[in-house]
Amino acid sequence: MARKKLSEYTAKKLLYHELGLPYAGLSVSSEDEKQHLNLDNAKKYVIKVDEGVKKRMKNGLVALNKSPQEIPSVLSDFVKKGYTHAIIEPFFSHEQSAEKYLSFERTREGIVVLYSEKGGIDIEDNQESIKRFLVSDNDTEIQTGNTSVDKIVKKILPLFDKYFFSFLEINPLVIETERYYFLDVAAQVDSSGAFFVEDAWTTEDFREGQISKKTEEEKEIDLLSQKSRSSFKLNVLNADGSVFMLLSGGGASIVLADEVDTKGFGAELANYGEYSGNPKAEEVYLYTNTILSLLLRSKAKKKVLIIAGGVANFTDIRITFSGIIKALDEQKEALQKQGVKVFVRRGGPHQVEGLAMMEQFLTDNQLYGFVSDQTTSLPDIVGKAVTYVKH
DSSP, rough: OOOEEEEEEHHHHHHHHHHOOOOOOEETTTTOOSSOOOOOTTSSSEEEEOOOSOOOTTTTTTEEOOOOHHHHHHHHHHHHHTTTEEEEEEEEOOOOEEEEEEEEESSSSSSSEEEEEOOSGGGGGGGGEEEEEOOOOOOOOEEEEOOOHHHHHHHHHHHHHTTTTEEEEEEEEEEEEEEEEEOOOEEEEEGGGTTTTTSOOGGGGGSSSSOOOOOOHHHHHHHHHHHSSEEEEEEEEEEEOEEEEESSSHHHHHHHHHHHTTTTTTGGGEEEEEESSSHHHHHHHHHHHHHHHEEEEEEOOSSSSEEEEEEOOSHHHHHHHHHHHHHHHTTTTHHHHOOOOOOOEETTTTTTHHHHHHHHHHHTTOEEEEOTTTSOOOHHHHHHHHHHHHH
């Protein structure tokens, strides 16, 4: 299990929809190159960085009461500061006295609910006002002293479990008569829940919470993904790591990366990313080349490459594996010299032929670690790879 920060836009969209409330927010990215945001010229808006960073207001990452004409300039300023994701919402005028604080956090004892009548950016200065409640299984009744808040808590608690939230903070929460507004939301989810939330959130909705300059390899893969109908992602975590990943499929990719950490090799995980959407062999070849370039430059004494994923619905295993094998073949001598072993677990259309191709190539070129279909579990393939690194 790993806690991942969820974009505010995704968290709000999910909560508002499930609670039957309208949500008029808009998510924008510096990569979207949107010229027309289709906003109402008669309204004013709030623009906020949406990258999991804290204290946005105090750090100048929130712009209030802006017209549509002013928004491009605000977004440009965010980009200059290194941020790429923002959220735009209608500006909501209210009294500061109406701001409340509400949060939920999963602990071993149960879900801890915190509530304060004094919310907003000064909540840290009003710690004594915060009330704490521990919610056990099937217990959704809480008495905060505010009946409207009690109703909100009762509605949110089932969603907290349903969508695998680990943490959810609403600050400020504004209540006006029978209506309420979640002005700022911070959320974390359990990444292992990706299998069960039916794309209510995905890895694309995760935010790092810090500015990080992209490596040349990450830029290459971004460009590859932009040119393709398929999807390619790469994040370099430790350039001198010993465990390199060539993954496919969102949910399985998360499980595989988490399993490396569970087995005590989180610090050795060199990269995270994936390819999906039935890519062409040449595209997979280019993607694999980038991963291998990183692997061969790593200063780790012993290295492995894990080629794995779930059971594909329509991605042709023969095609993707032919691209991977082409890249491996070009680098086989360098890989042999560094003692690299390749561990494979994959399933999907034409898996028998694809796995046979891969096993034959790896065996012939002294790169074989292990090759299997879905009869080998995701944790097991990671276990075999890290065992090789250990010994």
